[in-house]
Amino acid sequence: MTFQGFSESVNISLLGLAVADLGSLLSLVWMSICFNPLFHYSDISFESIDIQYITAVSHVYVIGMSFDITSAGWPHVCFARITSWITAFITLERCLCIATPHRVKQFLTPKRTLVIILFIYLFLFLSVAPVYYALRIGPHFNVNRNKTLDWLVYADYGTTVENVSFSITVFAQLSSCACVITCTVVLIINLTRMSKWRKTNLEPSSAKQMMSSRDKWVVLMIASISCIFIACFLPSAINLILMLHFSPNYSIVGPYQNSFQVSWSILNTLEATNSSVSVLVYYKMSSKFRLVFRETFCTTRSTGN
Numbered sequence: 001m002t003f004q005g006f007s008e009s010v011n012i013s014l015l016g017l018a019v020a021d022l023g024s025l026l027s028l029v030w031m032s033i034c035f036n037p038l039f040h041y042s043d044i045s046f047e048s049i050d051i052q053y054i055t056a057v058s059h060v061y062v063i064g065m066s067f068d069i070t071s072a073g074w075p076h077v078c079f080a081r082i083t084s085w086i087t088a089f090i091t092l093e094r095c096l097c098i099a100t101p102h103r104v105k106q107f108l109t110p111k112r113t114l115v116i117i118l119f120i121y122l123f124l125f126l127s128v129a130p131v132y133y134a135l136r137i138g139p140h141f142n143v144n145r146n147k148t149l150d151w152l153v154y155a156d157y158g159t160t161v162e163n164v165s166f167s168i169t170v171f172a173q174l175s176s177c178a179c180v181i182t183c184t185v186v187l188i189i190n191l192t193r194m195s196k197w198r199k200t201n202l203e204p205s206s207a208k209q210m211m212s213s214r215d216k217w218v219v220l221m222i223a224s225i226s227c228i229f230i231a232c233f234l235p236s237a238i239n240l241i242l243m244l245h246f247s248p249n250y251s252i253v254g255p256y257q258n259s260f261q262v263s264w265s266i267l268n269t270l271e272a273t274n275s276s277v278s279v280l281v282y283y284k285m286s287s288k289f290r291l292v293f294r295e296t297f298c299t300t301r302s303t304g305n
Contacts, residue, residue: 009113010218013093014282016117017086017225021275023079028272031076047142047151077169078128080233080271084176085120087229091183094222098190127168134158170240177230177237184226191219221285225278232274236267 033039034048093113096104138153155161243260282289 009093009108009110010090010222012110012113012117013086013090016121017083017090017278020079020082020086020121021278024076024083024275025272027076027079028268031268041145045150046137047140047149051137051151074128074131074165076271078124081124081127081169081172081176082120083275084173084180084229084233085124086117087226088176088179088183089116089120090222091180091187091226094219095183095186095190098187098194098219124169124172127172128165130161131165134161173233173240174237177233180226180229181234184223184230187219187223187226191223217285217287221281224281224285228277228281229274232270235270239263239267 034051040048093104093108096108134155135158136153136155137150139148140151140153141148283293284290
């Protein structure tokens, strides 16, 4: 059995990204179950659409003319922002590796990379923790269903506390998207320049200055992951800006509520796509990952005499 191990910092970063993607997908699956009419209107003791608000994902909407914003699906939002910032960190690391490869490898050791990944997780977990103080689960009589169900109840100043967490997550998404876009553009430009340089400088004395074949494939893999991330998360960032700029008209309760719901349904699908296709990129572009994957899932036992 072959293992990739954690001797290289990029493996630690990719593991952190894979865990965040898994958390994002699982929360979306739970959301789908909660919105399923067969489950929602079954003989359950809670309002599933309310409960999924703090256990899965829903929409983000604006109430009133002020910045009174209620974000939904906090576990999914948290894992999606973790994905954003780990992707931003990976692309930044690759850019620095091209600019100053020796210094970056000396500074970003596997232990320091692990600390950075854990810090991203901890910071974003803490950023959504106040929501679980602001929201409580309590009984309420549902007139339409003629029964008492558990659903969400805001604590005192709960909306204000929730808006603080939402502001942090909005900043995290917009800033990470800007970072990934910038680093990806720089990465692609540097790759193009190095390709041209290789064609015109083939002297053996310059060979040490070139990236190894393995490093080149790592950069290409990170660039592919970043481009997929931009394609899937940039529409969400633009939608957030539109929502904040045109509130409260563009919201779940405004005159454009149908467009709002359709757009966020599509955006959730894009985020799920981003979290799902990474494994295909790893398999296509990483020979080590492909070897481990085949040994783990595709090994056939040979029959002996």
